[in-house]
Structures are given as structure tokens and as C-alpha cells.
Amino acid sequence: MMDLIVIPILALLAATAVTVARIRNLWAAVMFTGIYSFLSASWMLILDAPDVAFTEAAVGAGITTILMLATLSLTPRRHRKSGRLSSEDFEERPSKSPLVPLLIVTITGCALVYGTFDMPHFGDPNAPIQVYPQPSFVEKSQPDMHGLPNVVTAVLASYRGYDTLGETAVIFTAGIAVLLILRKNTDDQGTSESQSVTGENA
Amino acid sequence: MTDFLGLYNYWIVIFLMMTGFYIVIARENLIKTIIGLNIFQTSVFLLYITMGKVTGGTAPILKGSHSGESHGAESHGAESHGAEHGQELHAAAEGHLDSGVEAVTEIYSNPIPSVLMLTAIVVGIATTALALALVVRIREEYGTIEEDEILEMDRNS
Amino acid sequence: MNSFPIIRVITKLLIPYILLFGLYVQFHGDFGPGGGFQAGVIFAAALILYGLVYGLPAVHKVAPPKVIEKLTALGLLVYAGTGLACMLLGGNFLDYDVLNHGILTENHFLPEGQHLGIFLVELGVGITVTAVMTMIFYAFAGRERVTS
DSSP states (O other), X not given: OHHHHHHHHHHHHHHHHHHHHHOOOHHHXXXXXXXXXXXXXXXXXXXXXXXXXXXXXXXXXXIIHHHHXXXXXXXXXXXXXXXXXXXXXXXXXXXXXXXXXXXXXHHHHHHHHHHHTTSOOTTOTTSHHHHSSSSOHHHHHHHHTTSOOBHHHHIIIIITHHHXXXXXXXXXXXXXXXXXXXXXXXXXXXXXXXXXXXXXXX | OHHHHTTHHHHHHHHHHHHHHHHHHHOOBHHHHHHHHHHHHHHHHHHHHHHHOOTTOBOXXXXXXXXXXXXXXXXXXXXXXXXXXXXXXXXXXXXXXXXXXXXXXXXXXXXXXXXXXXXXXXXXXXXXHHHHHHHHHHHHHHSOOBHHHHHXXXXXX | OTTOHHHHHHHHHHXXXXXXXXXHXXXXXXXXXXOHHHHHHHHHHHHHHHHHHHXXXXXXXXXXXXXXXXXXXXXXXXXXXHHHHHHHTTSOTTOXXXXXXOSSTTTTSSOOHHHHHHHHHHHHHHHHHHHHHHHHHHHXXXXXXXXX
């Protein structure tokens, strides 16, 4: 019964990825990326990771799409076509042959598939990842956390708290970096100044 | 052949990963490259999450433990659990008579990949935003976001 | 967006529920799926939605950029401060077991120990993520298009 849900999701996931690779229209590609994120969030939910699915749906389908659309609106292309998809959107540029990248990708993919033959099977309860920390976090968290049910939060904030502090610092740093790169135009004083700078360069 | 069918999750992840890789190396538009990196990144998330799945398991949110109950009962359950450390999943529920029987047989998927990927997703959007900000600046300086044109301008100058 | 009354009305109806859901995800993250990262993104999504429909000046009134900039640092400070508080109370860095205060614990009015530590840390993460996402949106939306 579950296969009836999983197989269409995986097929759509693969189809969306290929569409993103083939499509030339950037606006459409961004929208397909949002769909791709949403489909992968659905698969994550089926794979028992509701926390991750949650985040992926909000981040991948929501905020990434908005930021990419904002970037597209800030970087107008010279050959703007109408909003509707046409056959031209799928055409390759004549200048560059897609054969070499395809060859590289196929070889890498085959090597990776060969590598999976040594991997544990899907859902195997005896895989190394399932048996290594003994007792596992699921068993440990019950006495340690005095009955907090969500093990993911317990591991995130308590067992690996130092790690999460570092991740938060990375987010903070990235935010500051974006602000430093893009800030010039946000306040009124900087606007005229930066416009004159870009005017000179152009 | 049936031996290998259990590996289908890796193959799907590899297919998605290679699609992202293809976009990165074949497309010259900078925004397209970032989209390719995003697809690659999501496939890595999926790789980790599929490895944490246990057949017949459920999400790692423990049943039968409500912190609304009195603190004393919980710590008592914790002590009795500590004695037989690691015997059964969720043995602490034995303090609660009603849920004890079914809770012991509960199987949970591995929470560690979820934790790692949870932080990675949010860090990923922050770094993607940084890359997009750089693209905006490149567009302002060069007037284009096509990689070959930018390289040509650099060569000519 | 002034010419789309349906979008404006629906947005106004939706935003309180998005914020409420964000609060639920933030503070119920120890019990169900959720936590600081997700709640931060959901909160930021509500602010971004408001900004998209009503324009940047309107959302600047709700969440002034100066406040948002300070909040990014505040979240990280709450996180690191929790760790430091644990050290001052005699434990290791981010060792929440020492955070037992013994006040108002009869009805779990105030969480204790590990629970309190996780609560504070998730709050810090939530504040930082909300503020950074909103700040990035402001940076992109406030940028003027340069036509060269």
C-alpha cells in the first residue's frame, strides 16, 4: 500500500530533476526547484523524519524560491521572453555540446552505483548506522531527558548542543555576510552614492 | 537480482545527485548553477535520511511518555530503566501500566540523520542566500550572469 | 499588489494563523516534531508574506530592520548564555542538568533541568533563524534593480 504513494513520489522527483536540468527558462526552473523540494519533503516524511520534512518544506519550497525569484528580478536578462513556456525554452545553446558533461556524469554515476553494492539494504535494522551507538539515543534519552518524547530535539539541543551552537553561528555569519554584500542601497543615504558608483563602472 | 533491489534508495539518490552535478557542470548561467547545487544538496539530505530508516519503524518521537505526569513517577521510571540499560527500546514505559505492553515492541527510526540534516538544511539556505547575493553583485558589475561572458570580459580587460 | 484585493484579504486572514503555528512549533518542539529551526523559518515566512503583499515599508513598520539586526545577535547570545549559565552554576558548558531551580515546579509551570535548557537553546535558535531569514529578505527586497 505504501508503494502506491512512494513510487509516484519518486517518479515525480526524478522527472522534476530532469526537467530542471533541461529547461532554459530561469523562472520556470526556479518554480520546478520549489516543486522538487516539496516532493523530497514528502519522501522524507515517509522515511520517518517529520522534523526534516517540515524544515525542507518551509525552507526549500518557501524561502529558497522567494530568494531566487528576488535574485531573478534583480538580474534581468537581455532576452526576456513571454511568461509562457515554449519549445524554445528547452532548446540547447548551439555553442556548447552537452555530450562531455553527460559522459562525465554517467561515469561518475556508474562508479557510485558500483559503490552501493557494499552498502546495507534499505531499512535493514542491522545496518552499522543502527547498531553503532549502543545504547542508542532513543534508549538513552528517556532517562536522561525526564520524559521529553521528541528524540530529535533532545539530540539536537542537548547531546549535540555544542554542534548546534556552531550551526547557529554559521547562520548568523551568513546573514551578516549577505547584509554586508547587499546593504548599500537599503538606507537613503547610501542610495545615491552607490548608484553613482555603479554608473561610473558601467 | 532480488538482492540488489534493496538498494533502490541509493540509486534514486545517485540519479538525483548526478542530475544536480550535470546542471552544475553543463550550464553556464550562475543562477542555474546554484539551482544545480541545491538539487545536489537535497539529494545528500535524502541519502542520509534513507540510511536512518528502519523497516516497520516510526518517527523517533517516543510514545507513552507525557511530561504532564508527576516528576517523581518519571524519575522512578528512569531509575528502573538505568538498571537494565539498553535492553529494550523504550523500557521506561514500564512505569505506566497502560502503555507498557505495546510500547516495548515499538521500533523507532534513527534520529541522528534527522538531527544532522535538520541543521544542514537551514545552514544550506543561509549559504544559498550568500551565493545569490554574490550573483546580484556580479550582475551589477558585469551586466550579465552567464559564466562564459564574464570570463571573456575578464580576459579582455 | 494594490490591485489584488483577494490576495490582500486572504493574506491578512492567514498571517495570524501562520504566526500561531510558528509559536506552536517553537514551544511544542520538545513533544512533537518541531523546534527552533522550523519555527524560525515559519515565522520568517509570515513576515516575508506580509512584505510581499503589502510592500517593504509596511513590513518595516512591523519589524524594523534595526531591531531585526539586533535580534540575530541576541539569539546567538541566548544560546551561548545558556551554556555560560550552566558553567556558572557549576556544570560543563551546555550541561543543562545543573539548571534545577526548584521554583514553581509543582505543576510544571516552569520547566527544569534538561527541559529548561532545551527550551532556552531552541528559543535562541528560533530568534536567530527568524531574524537572519527576515534580514536576508530585506537585503534582497531593498536592493534596487540596476539596469545597465
